[in-house]
Amino acid sequence: MNILRKVVTPKWNTELCGGHGCTCLITCCLPCITFGQIAEMLDEGQPSCVTHALIYGLLYLVQCHCLLSCSYREKLRAKYGLPAEPCNDFCVHWCCGPCALCQEHAELQSRGLDPSKGWTAHRRAAPIPLSMFR
Template sequence: MAEGGIQSRYVKLTKDQAPLDEEIRPGELNQPIQVPQLAVRKCNECGQPLPESFEPPGVEPWTTGIFGCAEDTESCWTGLFCPCVLFGRNVESLREDTPWTTPCICHAICVEGGIALATATAIFHGVDPRTSFLICEGLLFAWWMCGIYTGLARQSLQKKYHLKNSPCDPCMVHCCMHWCALCQEHREMQGRLSDNVVMPMTVVNPPPIQEMNASGDNQNSAPSSTNNVEHTNLEMQAL
Protein backbone atom coordinates (compact mmCIF):
# COMPACT_ATOMS: atom_id res chain seq x y z
CA MET A 1 0.00 0.00 0.00
CA ALA A 2 1.26 3.48 -0.81
CA GLU A 3 0.95 6.53 1.38
CA GLY A 4 -2.55 8.02 1.80
CA GLY A 5 -4.30 4.69 1.29
CA ILE A 6 -3.81 4.67 -2.51
CA GLN A 7 -2.86 1.26 -3.90
CA SER A 8 0.26 1.22 -6.08
CA ARG A 9 -0.05 0.10 -9.71
CA TYR A 10 3.40 -1.50 -9.67
CA VAL A 11 3.75 -5.12 -8.67
CA LYS A 12 6.97 -6.10 -7.00
CA LEU A 13 8.30 -9.41 -8.19
CA THR A 14 9.77 -11.78 -5.71
CA LYS A 15 13.00 -13.63 -6.23
CA ASP A 16 11.18 -16.80 -7.22
CA GLN A 17 9.08 -15.03 -9.86
CA ALA A 18 12.00 -13.33 -11.67
CA PRO A 19 13.10 -15.09 -14.90
CA LEU A 20 16.42 -16.74 -14.26
CA ASP A 21 17.14 -18.06 -17.76
CA GLU A 22 17.13 -14.65 -19.51
CA GLU A 23 19.81 -12.84 -17.62
CA ILE A 24 21.50 -9.95 -19.48
CA ARG A 25 25.23 -10.38 -19.68
CA PRO A 26 27.68 -7.44 -19.63
CA GLY A 27 28.11 -5.96 -23.08
CA GLU A 28 25.19 -7.83 -24.60
CA LEU A 29 23.23 -4.65 -25.35
CA ASN A 30 26.21 -3.01 -27.12
CA GLN A 31 26.30 -5.40 -30.07
CA PRO A 32 26.25 -3.81 -33.58
CA ILE A 33 23.02 -3.92 -35.52
CA GLN A 34 23.02 -4.79 -39.21
CA VAL A 35 21.15 -2.12 -41.21
CA PRO A 36 20.52 -3.17 -44.83
CA GLN A 37 20.27 0.45 -46.01
CA LEU A 38 23.83 1.11 -44.87
CA ALA A 39 25.35 -1.98 -46.50
CA VAL A 40 26.22 -0.36 -49.83
CA ARG A 41 29.17 -0.69 -52.13
CA LYS A 42 31.77 2.03 -51.93
CA CYS A 43 34.41 3.24 -54.34
CA ASN A 44 37.89 1.96 -53.55
CA GLU A 45 39.45 5.27 -54.60
CA CYS A 46 37.26 7.94 -52.94
CA GLY A 47 35.07 5.90 -50.56
CA GLN A 48 31.78 7.30 -51.85
CA PRO A 49 28.71 5.01 -52.02
CA LEU A 50 27.92 3.57 -55.43
CA PRO A 51 24.43 2.97 -56.86
CA GLU A 52 23.12 -0.55 -57.20
CA SER A 53 23.17 -0.36 -60.99
CA PHE A 54 26.87 0.58 -61.07
CA GLU A 55 29.12 -1.80 -62.95
CA PRO A 56 32.90 -1.46 -62.79
CA PRO A 57 34.59 -0.76 -66.14
CA GLY A 58 36.21 -3.63 -67.90
CA VAL A 59 39.94 -4.20 -67.89
CA GLU A 60 41.54 -2.96 -71.11
CA PRO A 61 44.76 -4.27 -72.62
CA TRP A 62 47.83 -2.13 -73.23
CA THR A 63 47.93 -0.56 -76.67
CA THR A 64 51.57 -1.61 -77.15
CA GLY A 65 53.62 -4.45 -75.77
CA ILE A 66 56.34 -4.05 -73.19
CA PHE A 67 58.99 -4.96 -75.78
CA GLY A 68 57.69 -2.51 -78.38
CA CYS A 69 60.34 0.12 -77.69
CA ALA A 70 61.23 0.41 -81.38
CA GLU A 71 57.73 1.73 -82.18
CA ASP A 72 58.73 5.14 -80.76
CA THR A 73 62.41 5.83 -81.36
CA GLU A 74 62.40 9.16 -79.51
CA SER A 75 61.19 7.72 -76.21
CA CYS A 76 63.43 4.69 -76.73
CA TRP A 77 66.62 6.76 -76.92
CA THR A 78 65.48 9.02 -74.09
CA GLY A 79 64.71 6.07 -71.83
CA LEU A 80 68.05 4.43 -72.65
CA PHE A 81 70.33 7.39 -71.97
CA CYS A 82 68.16 9.58 -69.68
CA PRO A 83 65.57 7.37 -67.96
CA CYS A 84 65.07 9.96 -65.23
CA VAL A 85 63.89 12.52 -67.80
CA LEU A 86 61.46 10.08 -69.42
CA PHE A 87 60.07 9.08 -66.03
CA GLY A 88 59.59 12.73 -65.11
CA ARG A 89 57.64 13.37 -68.32
CA ASN A 90 55.45 10.33 -67.66
CA VAL A 91 54.55 11.49 -64.16
CA GLU A 92 53.87 15.02 -65.39
CA SER A 93 51.43 13.67 -68.00
CA LEU A 94 49.80 11.45 -65.40
CA ARG A 95 49.51 14.08 -62.66
CA GLU A 96 48.99 17.60 -63.87
CA ASP A 97 49.86 19.15 -60.49
CA THR A 98 53.33 17.55 -60.40
CA PRO A 99 56.16 19.11 -62.47
CA TRP A 100 58.46 16.73 -64.27
CA THR A 101 61.55 17.93 -62.40
CA THR A 102 60.47 16.45 -59.03
CA PRO A 103 60.16 12.79 -60.13
CA CYS A 104 63.19 13.25 -62.38
CA ILE A 105 65.37 14.23 -59.41
CA CYS A 106 64.01 11.38 -57.26
CA HIS A 107 64.75 8.89 -60.02
CA ALA A 108 68.24 10.30 -60.53
CA ILE A 109 69.02 10.00 -56.81
CA CYS A 110 67.94 6.35 -56.72
CA VAL A 111 69.48 5.04 -59.94
CA GLU A 112 72.07 7.45 -61.29
CA GLY A 113 73.15 8.45 -57.78
CA GLY A 114 73.59 4.84 -56.72
CA ILE A 115 75.65 4.03 -59.79
CA ALA A 116 77.83 7.11 -59.30
CA LEU A 117 78.40 6.25 -55.63
CA ALA A 118 79.36 2.67 -56.48
CA THR A 119 81.80 3.88 -59.13
CA ALA A 120 83.39 6.37 -56.73
CA THR A 121 83.74 3.70 -54.05
CA ALA A 122 85.47 1.33 -56.47
CA ILE A 123 87.86 4.08 -57.63
CA PHE A 124 88.93 5.38 -54.21
CA HIS A 125 88.88 2.14 -52.21
CA GLY A 126 89.79 -0.39 -54.85
CA VAL A 127 87.97 -3.60 -55.68
CA ASP A 128 88.27 -6.21 -52.94
CA PRO A 129 85.75 -8.72 -51.55
CA ARG A 130 84.58 -6.40 -48.80
CA THR A 131 84.21 -3.39 -51.09
CA SER A 132 82.49 -5.45 -53.76
CA PHE A 133 79.94 -6.66 -51.24
CA LEU A 134 79.17 -3.10 -50.13
CA ILE A 135 78.88 -1.92 -53.73
CA CYS A 136 76.48 -4.72 -54.68
CA GLU A 137 74.43 -4.19 -51.54
CA GLY A 138 74.11 -0.45 -52.22
CA LEU A 139 73.18 -0.98 -55.86
CA LEU A 140 70.51 -3.56 -55.00
CA PHE A 141 69.00 -1.29 -52.37
CA ALA A 142 68.92 1.69 -54.74
CA TRP A 143 67.41 -0.45 -57.51
CA TRP A 144 64.81 -1.83 -55.12
CA MET A 145 63.79 1.66 -54.00
CA CYS A 146 63.60 2.81 -57.61
CA GLY A 147 61.42 -0.17 -58.52
CA ILE A 148 58.95 0.61 -55.75
CA TYR A 149 58.81 4.33 -56.60
CA THR A 150 58.37 3.87 -60.33
CA GLY A 151 56.03 0.92 -59.79
CA LEU A 152 53.62 3.12 -57.84
CA ALA A 153 53.45 5.48 -60.82
CA ARG A 154 52.74 2.54 -63.13
CA GLN A 155 50.01 1.36 -60.76
CA SER A 156 48.38 4.81 -60.87
CA LEU A 157 48.47 4.66 -64.67
CA GLN A 158 46.75 1.28 -64.65
CA LYS A 159 44.01 2.53 -62.32
CA LYS A 160 43.43 5.65 -64.40
CA TYR A 161 42.96 3.80 -67.70
CA HIS A 162 41.82 0.44 -66.19
CA LEU A 163 44.76 -1.45 -67.62
CA LYS A 164 45.60 -4.97 -66.63
CA ASN A 165 48.92 -5.98 -65.12
CA SER A 166 51.43 -6.67 -67.84
CA PRO A 167 53.08 -9.04 -67.37
CA CYS A 168 53.02 -9.09 -63.52
CA ASP A 169 53.06 -6.72 -60.54
CA PRO A 170 54.03 -3.10 -61.43
CA CYS A 171 56.98 -3.02 -59.02
CA MET A 172 58.31 -6.32 -60.35
CA VAL A 173 57.97 -5.05 -63.91
CA HIS A 174 60.16 -2.04 -63.13
CA CYS A 175 62.67 -4.10 -61.16
CA CYS A 176 63.14 -6.59 -64.02
CA MET A 177 62.46 -4.47 -67.14
CA HIS A 178 62.77 -0.87 -66.00
CA TRP A 179 63.66 0.83 -69.30
CA CYS A 180 61.11 -1.15 -71.32
CA ALA A 181 58.39 -0.29 -68.76
CA LEU A 182 59.18 3.42 -68.94
CA CYS A 183 58.94 3.42 -72.74
CA GLN A 184 55.69 1.43 -72.67
CA GLU A 185 54.09 3.85 -70.19
CA HIS A 186 55.17 6.82 -72.32
CA ARG A 187 53.65 5.31 -75.47
CA GLU A 188 50.45 4.45 -73.62
CA MET A 189 49.87 7.98 -72.36
CA GLN A 190 50.81 9.55 -75.68
CA GLY A 191 48.23 7.39 -77.40
CA ARG A 192 45.44 8.03 -74.87
CA LEU A 193 45.81 11.73 -74.15
CA SER A 194 43.36 13.74 -76.23
CA ASP A 195 45.66 16.77 -76.29
CA ASN A 196 48.11 14.94 -78.54
CA VAL A 197 45.53 13.81 -81.08
CA VAL A 198 45.14 16.15 -84.05
CA MET A 199 41.48 16.40 -85.06
CA PRO A 200 40.62 17.43 -88.64
CA MET A 201 39.01 20.87 -88.87
CA THR A 202 36.20 21.69 -91.30
CA VAL A 203 36.22 25.25 -92.64
CA VAL A 204 32.73 26.60 -93.36
CA ASN A 205 32.43 29.79 -95.41
CA PRO A 206 29.40 31.96 -94.55
CA PRO A 207 26.93 32.75 -97.34
CA PRO A 208 27.07 36.22 -98.98
CA ILE A 209 24.98 38.99 -97.44
CA GLN A 210 21.78 39.65 -99.37
CA GLU A 211 19.67 42.81 -99.28
CA MET A 212 16.14 43.54 -100.53
CA ASN A 213 15.62 46.98 -102.19
CA ALA A 214 12.44 48.56 -103.68
CA SER A 215 12.85 49.55 -107.34
CA GLY A 216 12.33 53.26 -108.16
CA ASP A 217 11.12 52.70 -111.70
CA ASN A 218 7.91 54.66 -112.30
CA GLN A 219 6.86 52.51 -115.21
CA ASN A 220 6.84 49.31 -113.16
CA SER A 221 4.97 51.06 -110.35
CA ALA A 222 1.96 52.09 -112.51
CA PRO A 223 -1.42 50.92 -111.27
CA SER A 224 -2.98 48.02 -113.02
CA SER A 225 -6.13 48.62 -115.04
CA THR A 226 -7.68 45.30 -114.19
CA ASN A 227 -7.73 45.16 -110.39
CA ASN A 228 -6.26 48.53 -109.37
CA VAL A 229 -3.64 46.73 -107.24
CA GLU A 230 -0.30 48.47 -106.90
CA HIS A 231 2.62 46.14 -107.60
CA THR A 232 6.14 46.78 -106.33
CA ASN A 233 9.03 44.92 -107.90
CA LEU A 234 11.65 43.67 -105.46
CA GLU A 235 15.16 43.02 -106.57
CA MET A 236 17.73 40.93 -104.65
CA GLN A 237 21.30 41.98 -105.06
CA ALA A 238 24.37 40.18 -103.67
CA LEU A 239 26.89 42.44 -102.01
Protein backbone atom coordinates in the same frame (compact mmCIF):
# COMPACT_ATOMS: atom_id res chain seq x y z
CA MET B 1 14.96 -12.58 -73.26
CA ASN B 2 18.61 -13.38 -72.68
CA ILE B 3 21.04 -10.75 -73.79
CA LEU B 4 24.61 -11.86 -73.85
CA ARG B 5 26.96 -9.17 -72.74
CA LYS B 6 30.48 -9.24 -73.90
CA VAL B 7 32.86 -8.18 -71.17
CA VAL B 8 35.54 -5.98 -72.64
CA THR B 9 38.77 -5.93 -70.71
CA PRO B 10 40.86 -2.83 -71.42
CA LYS B 11 44.23 -3.62 -72.95
CA TRP B 12 47.51 -1.80 -73.27
CA ASN B 13 47.72 -0.04 -76.63
CA THR B 14 51.44 -0.75 -76.84
CA GLU B 15 53.62 -3.77 -76.21
CA LEU B 16 56.09 -3.89 -73.32
CA CYS B 17 59.06 -4.61 -75.55
CA GLY B 18 57.77 -2.86 -78.66
CA GLY B 19 59.86 -0.31 -80.47
CA HIS B 20 59.16 3.13 -79.07
CA GLY B 21 61.57 5.15 -81.20
CA CYS B 22 63.19 8.22 -79.75
CA THR B 23 61.65 7.63 -76.33
CA CYS B 24 63.54 4.34 -76.12
CA LEU B 25 66.87 6.01 -76.80
CA ILE B 26 66.25 8.76 -74.23
CA THR B 27 65.03 6.22 -71.66
CA CYS B 28 68.06 3.97 -72.06
CA CYS B 29 70.42 6.91 -71.51
CA LEU B 30 68.43 9.02 -69.03
CA PRO B 31 65.44 7.12 -67.60
CA CYS B 32 64.83 9.90 -65.08
CA ILE B 33 63.63 12.18 -67.92
CA THR B 34 61.05 9.71 -69.18
CA PHE B 35 59.90 8.94 -65.66
CA GLY B 36 59.59 12.65 -64.87
CA GLN B 37 57.44 13.22 -67.94
CA ILE B 38 55.14 10.29 -67.12
CA ALA B 39 54.79 11.26 -63.45
CA GLU B 40 54.06 14.89 -64.32
CA MET B 41 51.18 13.82 -66.58
CA LEU B 42 49.73 11.40 -64.03
CA ASP B 43 50.03 13.94 -61.22
CA GLU B 44 48.54 16.66 -63.45
CA GLY B 45 51.56 18.94 -63.25
CA GLN B 46 52.19 18.95 -59.50
CA PRO B 47 55.07 18.58 -58.86
CA SER B 48 56.90 19.28 -62.09
CA CYS B 49 58.72 16.90 -64.41
CA VAL B 50 62.06 18.18 -63.08
CA THR B 51 61.14 17.40 -59.48
CA HIS B 52 60.00 13.90 -60.37
CA ALA B 53 63.16 13.32 -62.43
CA LEU B 54 65.43 14.45 -59.60
CA ILE B 55 63.72 12.17 -57.08
CA TYR B 56 63.94 9.25 -59.51
CA GLY B 57 67.61 10.03 -60.20
CA LEU B 58 68.45 10.05 -56.48
CA LEU B 59 66.65 6.74 -55.98
CA TYR B 60 68.45 5.37 -59.04
CA LEU B 61 71.78 6.04 -57.32
CA VAL B 62 70.83 3.66 -54.49
CA GLN B 63 68.99 1.24 -56.82
CA CYS B 64 65.53 1.90 -55.32
CA HIS B 65 64.05 3.66 -58.34
CA CYS B 66 61.77 0.76 -59.27
CA LEU B 67 59.85 1.27 -56.01
CA LEU B 68 58.82 4.71 -57.24
CA SER B 69 58.32 3.87 -60.91
CA CYS B 70 56.15 0.83 -60.20
CA SER B 71 53.80 2.99 -58.13
CA TYR B 72 53.29 5.25 -61.16
CA ARG B 73 52.67 2.25 -63.39
CA GLU B 74 49.99 1.22 -60.92
CA LYS B 75 48.55 4.75 -61.05
CA LEU B 76 48.48 4.62 -64.86
CA ARG B 77 46.79 1.22 -64.84
CA ALA B 78 44.17 2.42 -62.33
CA LYS B 79 43.45 5.53 -64.38
CA TYR B 80 42.74 3.55 -67.56
CA GLY B 81 41.67 0.20 -66.09
CA LEU B 82 44.64 -1.66 -67.57
CA PRO B 83 45.63 -5.18 -66.51
CA ALA B 84 48.87 -5.97 -64.69
CA GLU B 85 50.68 -7.51 -67.65
CA PRO B 86 52.86 -9.46 -68.10
CA CYS B 87 53.23 -9.59 -64.31
CA ASN B 88 52.79 -7.25 -61.36
CA ASP B 89 54.06 -3.67 -61.58
CA PHE B 90 57.07 -4.13 -59.33
CA CYS B 91 58.34 -7.14 -61.31
CA VAL B 92 57.89 -5.30 -64.62
CA HIS B 93 59.97 -2.36 -63.39
CA TRP B 94 62.54 -4.52 -61.62
CA CYS B 95 63.17 -6.79 -64.61
CA CYS B 96 62.58 -4.41 -67.49
CA GLY B 97 62.47 -0.83 -66.19
CA PRO B 98 63.39 1.01 -69.41
CA CYS B 99 60.87 -1.02 -71.44
CA ALA B 100 58.18 -0.35 -68.83
CA LEU B 101 58.85 3.40 -68.94
CA CYS B 102 58.73 3.40 -72.75
CA GLN B 103 55.45 1.49 -72.73
CA GLU B 104 53.89 3.87 -70.20
CA HIS B 105 55.07 6.91 -72.17
CA ALA B 106 53.63 5.44 -75.39
CA GLU B 107 50.39 4.52 -73.62
CA LEU B 108 49.85 8.11 -72.53
CA GLN B 109 50.56 9.28 -76.08
CA SER B 110 48.06 6.80 -77.51
CA ARG B 111 45.44 8.25 -75.17
CA GLY B 112 45.96 11.80 -76.40
CA LEU B 113 48.52 13.03 -73.87
CA ASP B 114 52.07 13.92 -74.86
CA PRO B 115 54.34 13.56 -71.83
CA SER B 116 57.26 15.11 -73.71
CA LYS B 117 55.35 18.41 -74.00
CA GLY B 118 54.45 18.54 -70.31
CA TRP B 119 51.26 19.12 -68.38
CA THR B 120 50.97 22.86 -69.10
CA ALA B 121 51.02 22.24 -72.86
CA HIS B 122 48.26 19.68 -72.38
CA ARG B 123 46.20 22.15 -70.33
CA ARG B 124 46.58 24.89 -72.96
CA ALA B 125 45.44 22.50 -75.68
CA ALA B 126 42.31 21.45 -73.78
CA PRO B 127 39.10 22.84 -75.29
CA ILE B 128 37.25 25.54 -73.40
CA PRO B 129 33.84 24.27 -72.28
CA LEU B 130 30.89 26.05 -73.90
CA SER B 131 29.25 26.47 -70.49
CA MET B 132 31.81 29.18 -69.69
CA PHE B 133 30.22 31.44 -72.32
CA ARG B 134 26.69 31.32 -70.90
